[in-house]
Amino acid sequence: MKKLMNGAQMKMIDTYSIQEVGIPSLVLMERAALCVTEAVLEKIKKTDKVLCVCGSGNNGADGMAVARQLTERGISAEVYTTAEEGKGTEELNRQCAILQKLGIVFVNDIPAGEYNCIIDAVFGIGLSRTITGRYEQIIAKINAAKDTGSLIVAVDTPSGINAGDGQVMGCAVRADMTVTFGFAKCGLCLYPGRIYAGELCVANAGFADVRTIPEIWEQAAFTMEDTDIAAFFDRPADTNKGSYGKLLIVAGSENMAGAAALSARAAYRTGCGLVKVFTHENNRTVVLTHVPEAVMVTYKDTADIKEKLAGELDWADCVVAGPGLSKSDTAKEIVAEMIAYQPKREKRLPVLLDADALNIIAENRKLLSGIAENEGSSKQYVYTPHMGEAARLSGKSIAQLKETSCESAKELAQKLCGVCVLKDAATIVSDGSRIYINTSGNSGMSTAGAGDTLTGILAGSVLAGRTQKNGKENASYEFFEKICMGVYLHGRAGDAAADRFGNAGMKAMDIADAVANVLKEN
Numbered sequence: 323m324k325k326l327m328n329g330a331q332m333k334m335i336d337t338y339s340i341q342e343v344g345i346p347s348l349v350l351m352e353r354a355a356l357c358v359t360e361a362v363l364e365k366i367k368k369t370d371k372v373l374c375v376c377g378s379g380n381n382g383a384d385g386m387a388v389a390r391q392l393t394e395r396g397i398s399a400e401v402y403t404t405a406e407e408g409k410g411t412e413e414l415n416r417q418c419a420i421l422q423k424l425g426i427v428f429v430n431d432i433p434a435g436e437y438n439c440i441i442d443a444v445f446g447i448g449l450s451r452t453i454t455g456r457y458e459q460i461i462a463k464i465n466a467a468k469d470t471g472s473l474i475v476a477v478d479t480p481s482g483i484n485a486g487d488g489q490v491m492g493c494a495v496r497a498d499m500t501v502t503f504g505f506a507k508c509g510l511c512l513y514p515g516r517i518y519a520g521e522l523c524v525a526n527a528g529f530a531d532v533r534t535i536p537e538i539w540e541q542a543a544f545t546m547e548d549t550d551i552a553a554f555f556d557r558p559a560d561t562n563k564g565s566y567g568k569l570l571i572v573a574g575s576e577n578m579a580g581a582a583a584l585s586a587r588a589a590y591r592t593g594c595g596l597v598k599v600f601t602h603e604n605n606r607t608v609v610l611t612h613v614p615e616a617v618m619v620t621y622k623d624t625a626d627i628k629e630k631l632a633g634e635l636d637w638a639d640c641v642v643a644g645p646g647l648s649k650s651d652t653a654k655e656i657v658a659e660m661i662a663y664q665p666k667r668e669k670r671l672p673v674l675l676d677a678d679a680l681n682i683i684a685e686n687r688k689l690l691s692g693i694a695e696n697e698g699s700s701k702q703y704v705y706t707p708h709m710g711e712a713a714r715l716s717g718k719s720i721a722q723l724k725e726t727s728c729e730s731a732k733e734l735a736q737k738l739c740g741v742c743v744l745k746d747a748a749t750i751v752s753d754g755s756r757i758y759i760n761t762s763g764n765s766g767m768s769t770a771g772a773g774d775t776l777t778g779i780l781a782g783s784v785l786a787g788r789t790q791k792n793g794k795e796n797a798s799y800e801f802f803e804k805i806c807m808g809v810y811l812h813g814r815a816g817d818a819a820a821d822r823f824g825n826a827g828m829k830a831m832d833i834a835d836a837v838a839n840v841l842k843e844n
């Protein structure tokens with residue numbers, strides 16, 4: 323697990339390192355700049371010309387230090403700065419004075435086509451308002467240079483991108499690479515900031531260890547990495563299929579079989595012990611053709627559907643409900659029964675609600691209050707809305723949700739009394755307080771059925787943690803973390819499917835099957 327910081331948290335880390343621990347500001351800056359210099363040297367030729375475009379804050383000071391370090395290495399590096407003499411930060415004034423003594427050239431324009439590489443050091447985490455006027459022109463000139471083939475390397479953040487939410491504050495530099503300090507910033511993992519950042523390189527600038535400072539560490543968002551996968555999906559030798567959980571998938575509707583098949587296949591590929599599909603009788607052949615390992619429980623009409631479902635809920639260790647379910651009266655009855663059933667059970671059943679189950683809830687607020695009354699703090703419900711479904715659940719527009727995705731996921735989790743997986747190109751998971759930002763996946767996953775595979779993978783992830791080497795439930799990971807891991811694994815499976823079939827040609831079933839490859843390789 324890797325922490326992600328916003329601008330304010332990073333500022334606290336900066337201040338703590340300097341004021342509490344006593345690491346001099348210029349030492350941090352020198353190390354930060356060295357990381358940029360090394361990254362640039364890997365990308366350019368000895369004869370290339372570099373221009374460092376520096377603002378009047380410490381981001382600009384970093385840029386000046388980079389100009390000095392490149393000059394030391396024999397590279398032609400010049401500086402353009404917006405800072406008036408003596409009016410920058412203390413560090414900037416120091417860096418500027420050194421450059422003047424060294425005779426480094428200061429220029430007064432950013433001509434397109436003249437420099438092979440431009441270092442964007444206009445704004446970093448100190449960007450505090452919408453960019454207009456002179457700064458807008460500077461950013462336009464950096465982008466124009468990019469269009470003529472200059473390599474653009476951003477220092478800490480692409481200038482104009484909000485480090486917290488990834489939004490463009492008026493305009494922003496389109497970098498080829500961003501060297502960011504200490505921690506990846508949330509805004510460089512969220513869209514559109516993630517695109518503006520280009521290749522992201524997280525550099526160790528020597529900040530003090532902040533793991534013991536809850537205001538920073540506990541509050542920070544996080545993401546998963548490949549190195550986390552093995553621990554979640556550990557499979558001890560002395561186990562049987564019951565050790566990996568019994569999953570009930572309530573999905574599909576009359577002649578809608580694909581969603582159930584995708585979810586079930588993905589669940590098995592994630593390591594589920596036993597998967598039962600509860601669906602309309604007409605779907606039996608299709609589901610079994612794709613997942614012969616599945617157990618089928620089918621219905622033809624609503625006659626005894628409640629009793630049938632209750633029996634299966636008793637059997638299950640986890641339930642997925644909603645993919646391909648439709649909004650028929652039968653589907654509505656199923657969702658209502660599932661919610662009414664929870665308080666009757668001694669042990670709370672993890673219930674993952676997706677697609678039409680969410681639409682049914684959005685249209686019937688009584689169901690929501692049913693959940694709210696019984697859930698308390700147990701948080702066993704997981705909701706997986708895409709932006710359209712989230713708009714229906716929250717009453718916000720899709721544009722609003724995208725601009726405030728972290729806050730929106732948090733609010734939805736609170737409102738729905740569970741864990742919200744707000745699906746998008748950068749999926750956010752929240753339990754109402756914590757924020758997970760997903761960094762895996764690709765545009766090939768924008769394909770029908772990709773969400774159905776997510777439900778199976780999430781269930782697999784929840785159930786994988788059931789067993790530890792001693793046969794007891796794995797308490798090392800919280801329910802919320804298991805869901806975050808499922809989201810990460812889904813994206814990695816999408817990446818593996820794209821490696822094999824390409825972004826355009828891959829399809830949802832490829833994602834389901836590729837989970838096996840990802841688990842095998844990690």
Ligand SMILES: NC(=O)C1=CN([C@@H]2O[C@H](COP(=O)(O)OP(=O)(O)OC[C@H]3O[C@@H](n4cnc5c(N)ncnc54)[C@H](OP(=O)(O)O)[C@@H]3O)[C@@H](O)[C@H]2O)[C@@H](O)CC1
Pocket residue numbers: 336340346347348350351354355377378379380381382384411444445446447448449450451452453454457477478479503527
């Ligand atoms: N030891 C350290 O401290 C270390 C710091 N590090 C580096 O410092 C960076 C943070 O530096 P920072 O805090 O000085 O902020 P920075 O990003 O340079 O911007 C502030 C300036 O921009 C201005 N401004 C803001 N918005 C504006 C707008 N829309 N339009 C116009 N102006 C605007 C703002 O003006 P003001 O609001 O004061 O009027 C101020 O002048 C960080 O990202 C990293 O690169 C690393 O070297 C590690 C060690």
Ligand SMILES: Nc1ncnc2c1ncn2[C@@H]1O[C@H](COP(=O)(O)OP(=O)(O)O)[C@@H](O)[C@H]1O
Pocket residue numbers: 708745746747748749762763764765766767768769770771772773774775776812813
């Ligand atoms: N560009 C992308 N990058 C990363 N993940 C993506 C991208 N597009 C879609 N996804 C993921 O694929 C899934 C699509 O789900 P959803 O929209 O519910 O599809 P469907 O309803 O067709 O099954 C989500 O988990 C989403 O995060």
Ligand SMILES: [K+]
Pocket residue numbers: 381442443444445446476477478479480481
């Ligand atoms: K910058």
